[in-house]
Amino acid sequence: MEKPVTRHIQPDKEPLSLTEYEKDGGYQSVTKALKERTPQEIQQLVKDANLKGRGGAGFNTGLKWSFVPMGDDAPHPKYLVANADEMEPGTFKDRLLMESNPHLFLEGMITSAYAIQADVIYIFIRWAYQLSQRRLKKAIEEASEHNYLGENIRGSDYSVDMYIHVSAGRYMCGEETGLLNALEGKRANPRAKPPFPQTSGLFGKPTIVQNVETLCNVPGIVVNGAEWYKGLSRTTEGGTKLYGASGKVKHPGLWELPMGTTAREILEEHAGGMRDGLQFRGLIPGGASTDFLIEEHLDTPMDYSSVMDVGSRMGTGTMIVLDDQTCPVALVENLEHFFAQESCGWCTPCRDGLPWVEKILHAIEHGEGRMEDLDKLTAHSRWLGPGNTFCALAPGAVEPLQSALKYFRMDFERHINDKHCPWR
Amino acid sequence: MLSDQEKHEIDQEIRHMPNKKAACIEALKAVQRHRGWVSDEGVADIAEYLEISPDEVDSVATFYNLIFRKPVGEHVIMICDSVSCWIDGYEQILQALRDALGITLGETTEDGKFTLLPIQCLGTCDHAPALMIDTDLHRDLKPENITEILEQYT
Numbered sequence: 001m002e003k004p005v006t007r008h009i010q011p012d013k014e015p016l017s018l019t020e021y022e023k024d025g026g027y028q029s030v031t032k033a034l035k036e037r038t039p040q041e042i043q044q045l046v047k048d049a050n051l052k053g054r055g056g057a058g059f060n061t062g063l064k065w066s067f068v069p070m071g072d073d074a075p076h077p078k079y080l081v082a083n084a085d086e087m088e089p090g091t092f093k094d095r096l097l098m099e100s101n102p103h104l105f106l107e108g109m110i111t112s113a114y115a116i117q118a119d120v121i122y123i124f125i126r127w128a129y130q131l132s133q134r135r136l137k138k139a140i141e142e143a144s145e146h147n148y149l150g151e152n153i154r155g156s157d158y159s160v161d162m163y164i165h166v167s168a169g170r171y172m173c174g175e176e177t178g179l180l181n182a183l184e185g186k187r188a189n190p191r192a193k194p195p196f197p198q199t200s201g202l203f204g205k206p207t208i209v210q211n212v213e214t215l216c217n218v219p220g221i222v223v224n225g226a227e228w229y230k231g232l233s234r235t236t237e238g239g240t241k242l243y244g245a246s247g248k249v250k251h252p253g254l255w256e257l258p259m260g261t262t263a264r265e266i267l268e269e270h271a272g273g274m275r276d277g278l279q280f281r282g283l284i285p286g287g288a289s290t291d292f293l294i295e296e297h298l299d300t301p302m303d304y305s306s307v308m309d310v311g312s313r314m315g316t317g318t319m320i321v322l323d324d325q326t327c328p329v330a331l332v333e334n335l336e337h338f339f340a341q342e343s344c345g346w347c348t349p350c351r352d353g354l355p356w357v358e359k360i361l362h363a364i365e366h367g368e369g370r371m372e373d374l375d376k377l378t379a380h381s382r383w384l385g386p387g388n389t390f391c392a393l394a395p396g397a398v399e400p401l402q403s404a405l406k407y408f409r410m411d412f413e414r415h416i417n418d419k420h421c422p423w424r
Numbered sequence: 425m426l427s428d429q430e431k432h433e434i435d436q437e438i439r440h441m442p443n444k445k446a447a448c449i450e451a452l453k454a455v456q457r458h459r460g461w462v463s464d465e466g467v468a469d470i471a472e473y474l475e476i477s478p479d480e481v482d483s484v485a486t487f488y489n490l491i492f493r494k495p496v497g498e499h500v501i502m503i504c505d506s507v508s509c510w511i512d513g514y515e516q517i518l519q520a521l522r523d524a525l526g527i528t529l530g531e532t533t534e535d536g537k538f539t540l541l542p543i544q545c546l547g548t549c550d551h552a553p554a555l556m557i558d559t560d561l562h563r564d565l566k567p568e569n570i571t572e573i574l575e576q577y578t
Contacts, residue, residue, distance in 0.1 A: 087545060087547070088545070089506040089507045090506070090507055091545070091547060091549070092548055092550060120440070126547075127490050128543070128561075129547065130561070161440070165449075166453070168449050168489070168490045169488050169489035169543075170487060170489055183446070184446050185441075185445055185446040185447055185448035185484065186484060187484055187487040244549070245550075246511075247508060247511050247512070248512065252552070253550045254550060284507075288506075318549070320507055320549075322511075323511075326511055331507065331510070334505075334506070335507055338506055338544060342544065
């Protein structure tokens with residue numbers, strides 16, 4: 001099985017130097033794109049490959065690029081921003097790519113930047129990823145020395161610069177427009193859309209924001225073509241996916257597998273199933289802001305549309321597993337504490353609603369809940385849902401809540417009836 | 425007044441930005457690197473240098489989790505309190521830290537050595553539970569190893 005995103009990663013996880021990476025087939029997409037393809041051809045290729053955004057939203061990457069103004073009249077500078085602010089709880093995939101495969105990430109950024117004719121690339125990375133920062137800095141130095149960055153890249157007429165911005169820390173920075181505000185030195189509040197960043201983004205200029213894993217998929221598509229890429233997948237959505245599992249499974253970890261691998265295969269074959277003595281109760285498929293899935297959903301292929309069909313979202317593809325010795329109410333309280341704290345306060349439903357949700361859950365968990373609280377939580381999951389806020393933080397926050405109320409309702413009721421948490 | 429070194433570091437960032445104001449977060453980080461935290465004086469220094477109001481700088485400073493507007497200890501311990509670490513023993517690790525340091529979240533030890541803060545998911549969930557001390561990541565934590573880890577910083 002081909003693993004284009006992780007194939008350069010060594011057993012000891014030490015990254016390849018630029019020269020080693022080139023020998024291993026690296027940077028071919030840059031050479032090929034600059035010498036043989038127009039930017040529009042690259043955009044079309046990535047669109048045809050059906051590469052869906054790996055940050056969680058799953059939007060067709062090439063289609064997104066096609067909204068960027070091109071040609072002589074296009075405003076400049078144009079920007080490509082790599083969203084490396086991996087702060088979704090339970091998500092740890094981009095860390096691996098940046099720590100152990102930095103040149104693939106750089107190659108993906110440079111080829112993608114060429115496709116939209118960007119003048120500047122920013123890597124927006126979270127502070128906590130210290131090793132990633134060190135390795136990326138080194139990789140950027142090497143790429144500059146070898147003229148994969150800077151003026152007239154590899155003898156072409158295309159030039160691009162790359163800078164790293166280390167975030168001062170806030171979950172909202174992972175939201176596309178919040179991230180742009182942070183890069184402009186402001187609070188990371190979301191912006192109203194339209195205008196969309198593709199036409200008016202960073203400093204009002206055309207901007208594409210793309211997740212790290214998404215960018216790491218671009219080189220393979222450019223070198224091997226759209227049909228090859230689609231052939232890697234088990235479904236209609238192209239490529240491979242970095243799937244992960246954390247929680248009380250035998251072998252928590254991260255695996256590059258064909259898109260559409262079932263949740264059961266990831267959980268049982270790769271993560272080794274539950275630790276001894278524990279029973280599976282459910283999982284959150286892709287980071288904190290996705291709905292729970294339970295036993296009956298385990299044979300669902302993990303791709304964006306299939307997971308949506310069973311009422312959740314694939315999100316980041318890194319699942320958090322709930323076992324029978326862990327209290328689902330307390331787990332949801334932990335998630336809502338995170339969201340309440342990280343809400344930027346820009347919209348009322350999120351700013352006021354999430355602390356209410358957290359307090360109600362805290363009361364239930366500590367034996368002070370009332371049955372009508374469950375109706376309040378259900379109402380909140382509607383009020384904070386899609387369409388009522390500028391960004392997806394609040395709608396994402398209520399996804400695990402609404403599904404926990406559905407699948408673990410008896411556990412909530414037991415807390416209320418017994419006036420204590422059965423797990424404490 | 426910003427030191428020459430602080431100014432130099434901020435200028436490095438302004439270089440690739442269309443306006444000075446955009447370097448606000450970088451400036452806050454530079455001041456914190458050199459002074460340990462960002463005081464009211466630090467806010468005023470940045471405001472003057474970037475030609476924006478101190479309130480504007482403060483609104484940015486208070487938004488971000490990793491800009492400290494209060495003094496912190498010599499070493500800052502940041503314990504991940506997000507879901508995967510929570511499932512895998514966060515509460516026991518926090519208790520071990522409390523026992524070892526005599527402080528809880530948001531506090532600094534009397535000798536000014538350690539500040540203990542919560543941090544959001546550190547993105548190392550397959551090695552939960554985890555924490556950072558300054559820029560070092562410690563993972564696969566066990567309560568009985570906490571003292572040994574802390575000793576590396578004394």
